[in-house]
Amino acid sequence: DQHNCRDICSTPDLMAKIMSPIYSETLIQDISTMSAWQDLVNGGFRVVHRLIRATEWTGRRLAHEISCSEQAVSNLERILDQGSTASQTLQIQAIEILTELALDPPINLATETKEKLINKQLKVFLNEGTEENLKVTAGKTLALLSKTATISVCIMSKYNNIADQVTEMLDAKNKIIYRTIAAEILENLCTHHAMDTEHVRDTLLPKVTVQICLCNSNI
Known part of the structure; x- marks a missing residue:
């Protein structure tokens, strides 16, 4: 709920652990070689999705920070291209996170990123x-x-x-x-x-x- 989201966002050490995968330069390599890491990332992404949906300024701020990070956006885009069955849960999280960013007018997500998302959605559906x-x-x-x-x-x-x-x-x-x-x-x-x-x-x-x-x- 909103209270939990606020508490999480106000705890720097916890936020750092939750957000580290999405900003990682080796994320795609790591999830391709370590199944345990994939489960950890999936859990972290699920929390990220809930946080950016928070209506308070903390959620909006976090969404803005993710959208401004080339590494984070690149990681989400590259996850969309993963083809293994094991990566489907991560694809679900990536689709949901990118959709939230695309729906937030102040963020102004890059057109190329939106097109990649839409292309993936259509292909899958x-x-x-x-x-x-x-x-x-x-x-x-x-x-x-x-x-x-x-x-x-x-x-x-x-x-x-x-x-x-x-x-x-x-x-x-x-x-x-x-x-x-x-x-x-x-x-x-x-x-x-x-x-x-x-x-x-x-x-x-x-x-x-x-x-x-x-x-x-x-x-």
């Missing part, structure tokens, strides 16, 4: 073979980002046919949680981007309507 927890995290955080007009427009302009790809996630073969997330992403994209009216009417809307009816029939 649209891939049928993705592990469920990672897939859900990628989808939910992408839905959060797509609520922002500038990011939503960026997604639509940079990724061709992305609305069609997300619409395919509404297929009844997919789990309800995936379809729900896909519907939210589509809603945000359509809200913030002037899509082709004919395409929406003739292609997207019928698919969305069918899936809504199917979901209602299963309730």
Whole structure:
């Protein structure tokens, strides 16, 4: 809670231990060679994510410090590229931390970093073979980002046919949680981007309507 976050942030020695992995120049090498270190980093990242979500100035200050550190941002970006199964929990934490930074207007996270994050989220969410927890995290955080007009427009302009790809996630073969997330992403994209009216009417809307009816029939 807020009180615990404030206590942690006001304890320098504890904060140093929590933050040391994210600022480490050898983080990627260390987590690749030591499984125990990977578990430690994952726990630390989970705490970092909770701290930067704190509404008080301590959380905002910490988020700003992370975003200003090239090493920290680089570490988070590189974790997104890790492909091993063991690194999936770290990827979840990295996605959540970067999403919080991207959603904080005063931070002004670099466009390149946002694009790397969005690319990872889309790749994970649209891939049928993705592990469920990672897939859900990628989808939910992408839905959060797509609520922002500038990011939503960026997604639509940079990724061709992305609305069609997300619409395919509404297929009844997919789990309800995936379809729900896909519907939210589509809603945000359509809200913030002037899509082709004919395409929406003739292609997207019928698919969305069918899936809504199917979901209602299963309730």
